[in-house]
Every structure is written in C-alpha cells, then in structure tokens.
Amino acid sequence: MKSSLTFHKVIVGLLVIYLLIPLVGTFLFSVAGKWDHTILPESYTMDWYIELFQDERFYDAFRRTLFLIVMSVGLSVVIMLPTIFIITVYFSKWEGLLQAAAMLPYGIPPIVGAVGLIKVYSDGPIQIAGTPWILIGAYFITILPFMYQGIRSSLRTINAVQLVDAAELLGATKFQSFRTVVFPNIVSGILVSTLLSVALLFSEFAFANLLVGGRFETIQIYLADKLNSSGHLTSAIVITYYSMILLLTGIVLKLTFRNEKNPVVSNKKRIPSFLKKQHCNKNTAIEGEK
Amino acid sequence: MRKIKKQKIYLLALLLPFIMFVIGFEIGPLVAMIKDSFYADDGIQVTIDQYITIFKSKFYLQGIQNSIVISLFSAVTSVFIAVIAAYSITKFSQKIQNRLLMIANMTSNFEGIPLSFSFIILLGNNGLFTLLFSKIGGDVFADFNLYSWTGLILVYIYFQIPLAIMLIYPSYQGIKKQWKEASSLLGGSTLSFWLHIGIPVLLPSIVGTFSILFANSMGAYATAYALVGSNYNLLSLQIASLVASDVALKPQLGSAMGVLLAATMIGAMWFNERMMRRIRRDLR
Secondary structure, rough: OOOHHHHHHHHHHHHHHHHHHHHHHHHHHHHOOOOOOOOOOOOOHHHHHHHHOOOOHHHHHHHHHHHHHHHHHHHHHHHHHHHHHHHOOOOHHHHHHHHHHHHHHHHHHHHHHHHHHHHHHOOOOOOOOOOOHHHHHHHHHHOHHHHHHHHHHHHHHHHHHHHHHHHHOEEEEEEEEHHHHHHHHHHHHHHHHHHHHHHHOOOOOOOHHHHHHHHHHOOHHHHHOOOOOOOHHHHHHHHHHHHHHHHHHHHHHHHHHHHOOOOOOOOOOOOOOOOOOOOOOOOOHHHHOO | OHHHHHHHHHHHHHHHHHHHHHHHHHHHHEEEEEEEOOOOOOOOEOOOHHHHHHHHOHHHHHHHHHHHHHHHHHHHHHHHHHHHHHHHHOOOOHHHHHHHHHHHHHHHHHOOHHHHHHHHHHHOOOOOOHHHHHHOOOOOOOOOOOOOOHHHHHHHHHHHHHHHHHHHHHOOOOOOHHHHHHHHHHOOHHHHHHHHHHHHHHHHHHHHHHHHHHHHHHOOHHHHHHHHHOOOOOHHHEEEEEEEEOOOOOOOHHHHHHHHHHHHHHHHHHHHHHHHHHHHHOOO
C-alpha cells in the first residue's frame, strides 16, 4: 500500500516539475544577469524589467490590447446578458438555436475564422479589414462560448424562470424583475465568465496577426516581434503578462470555489456540447409558458 | 392579448444586436469562405478546381499530412500521460488534488507565443538545457533540433497535457470505490478490475478527450508560427500564408483549405459529443 503511494508521488512530482520548468526557466531568465554555463544564473538583475517598463512600445501595445478587450468583453456582456435571459425565459423553443450559435466557435479555429472575415470585410459595403474594429467583432465571437455557458448556467442555478414568474405575479414588469431579482443573483457568475474571457483574449494571437498585424500592435504581436531580439527582455514581457493572467484566473478560482456551484474552471474547450439539444433542463414552467 | 404580442416584439428587438454580430462575424464569414472555396483564382468562375489542386499537390497534401500526424501523435501521447497522471492525482487528499488541478489549469493558459519562447530559451540552439547538457558532456541533445518536427511535437505535447488532465480527471470520479470492493470480493485482481471495469468505463471519456486534443492541435497556429515561422509545412501555417501573406495571396485556395480544416475540427467535436452521450448512458 505504502509503496504504491510512493509511485503516485513520483508520477505527480514528475508531472509538476515538467509543467513548471518552462515557467520557472523563463522567470529565471528574466532576472538573470550573466548566465552562460552554470546551472543557476551567476548574477541577478532587474535591468530587463526596468528596460521593459521604460519602453513606450510596450505601454502602447498594452493600451491597445486593453482597448480591444474592454470593447469586446463589454459588448459581449451588454449583448449576451439580455439575449440569453430573453431566450431562456420567454422564447425557450429557440434555446437549441442559440446554443448552436454560441458553441459553433469551438469548432472553428481562429485561423479558419480569419479566412472568412478577411473575405467579407476587405471589400464591399463595410471595409474594416486591417482596423481594430474587425478584431472586436472576431473577439466577440471568440468568447461567445464562455459567455454563453457562464450566463446560462448561472441562470439555471438560480432557477431564473420561476423567479421571473414569481416576480411578475407580484406585479413587477419584465425589466424590473430582471434588474432587481435576476441580475443581482448572477453577477458573480457573469464576473467569472468575464475574467476568463479577458484572460483568453490577452493571449490571442492568430486573429490579431492575420486580421490586423503590425498596423495595430497588440501585446502578443509585440511579443512575437521581440522574439528574435533580446531573450532576457522577452522573458520579462512573458512573465509580466503571464502574472496578470495568473492574477485573473486566481480571482476566478476564488470566486468559483466560493460559489461552488460550477466547480471546474477552465477557459478552454471543456465539453463542447454544441449541436446538442436541450433535453434535460427544460422545466415545466417553460413548457407552460409556450 | 395584444399587449402580450406587443411585448414580445419589444423583446425580439432586444435580440437584434446579437443576431447582427452572429451573422456579421460568425455565419457570414463562414458562408463567404465556403462560397469562396468554389471559385477559381480570378474569383469569377465557379469551379471545384481549388479542392482538386489541394488533392493533387504533393506540397499541400504534405501539409495536411504533417498536421494530422503531429495532432495524432501529440494527442495520443498526452492522453496516455494524462490517464496515468490523473489517476495518480486522485490518490491524494482533496486539498492536494485541488492544488494539482490548479497547477494544471494554470499551465493550460501557458501556450502560444510565450510557450514557444519558453522552449526556445530552454532547448533552443543556445538554450539553458542545451548548454547544460553539452557542458556535462551528455550528448543527449546533440541531434535534437527544437525548430523541427521533434521540437514542434514536444511543444504541442506540453500544451496538450494540462488540458487532457482536466478533461480526464472528472471521469475518475465516476469509478466508485464499491465497484473495486465488489470486484475483489468476487475474486478479481486489480488488473482484471481495470481490464474489465475501469478501462471500459473510462474509454468513452478517453476517446472524447482524444478528439478534443486532436482538434486543438489541428487548429493551433500561434505556437507553430512562433517556433518555426513558415519554415515548416503545416495546414494552419499554409492557410495563413495563402490568405494573409505578402507574397502568394490565393484567398480561394486558402478558403478551400479552411473548409477542410473546419470540417475536420467539427467532425472531431461531433465525435466527442457522441462519446459524452455514451458516458451519460453508461453511468446513469
């Protein structure tokens, strides 16, 4: 019994080391002064970070990335919240359609999405290819699955349909019942999806590079560009931006563990359930509504 | 009655922005791409030449083949590692399990350009390990080249493993302790438990995870771009250079390859969906 636990310890230990080595290596590289032939750096320095934080280009790229993220995630919350709410509560027969539309981006990698987007927006009535606006649209679609799953499952957890029924029976208008009853109950769920989307968009490179490229340098494009110059400086960028992602996911985990209702947190393809019909979650209240 | 109808119209009007975005940035581009793939290079003539070109060209077929091979290889390896690692994780206390999952979750965010860069400083021509091993005298990495097929696979496996662990780990929760007890009461060994009960129960989830990982690496672009640029013949890199490069712009051909890639991905996702349904039927 004891020896088998040792075996598992070895496996997990190896796994953790394997997963963390690239991160630790990059971190060491970003604070190393001279480091040529020794196992650990010969001297440590913060010079690379100082150099990075004095680089105007870094701040510009950062600002642009933030602009894109705030715009697309903001738009997504403002648009998806009422959409999912209305469809769940009042038009439940269209739920399958909404789900299919929201989950489709899982099946289409950015590299494919970009092909169509370039085609549609490089000529014709709306010429926004090469501008940040096309990226905002692309990002809106990229985060669609997370927003959908997050908002939809929060609505399900609080039994939104019954809540709204009750509120309307008591004389509240549709908007009132949404604003005072449903919304306050799902705020933390929305926050989780929002933060996950932000973390995801921070690391987005394919769309940015193919649709806009150097014309609107985001943090990832800046990173790709620096890749061939100073390794130490690039490490500093990687660590800086990755710490931010960690911070974001850390907050998400805290929030999720506190709620404990939807435990697995990942901003990756979890279990793509697009094409899936809603069998299980329709409750009688919705059936009566039709 | 009329009031209700009027209200419904207002509600429908609120759905308009969503519909506009989905048509403008999801369905529209997809339809445009499919349509574009059936045009000749001039964009006027309707033809299936683009597909014929792909299937006749050794170069493009090789790109597709490379993508499939690298995806198969990295998916199989990562699933194999994840099945063992996830099982080992379940052997620890709940608190440690949560921590370990957190590490998996954290490293699954580490991909694309930063990941490639990390591997370059570790294993590149002047990488830490490369120098270290040559210093020690072990010629382990003498023949190793990060900017090649082996390097690419190594990096792909790295970003697949945490994802695979997070996908497979939950299915171990489905294997009840009582089953093991029952099996051993009936005289079954550990081996026969896994052969006849454990692995069959896990199988749909393993196959489903495999198909997700496969799709994940078929569509991967940033990692490969940062590591090998356009020096390596991969489907995703080919599509990128056909639709957005400065030299060989062939949007129609790119569209046709995009359609092929999307079909593969959606096929893999659909397969996973089937597998997931099987799990549900088996467990409930």
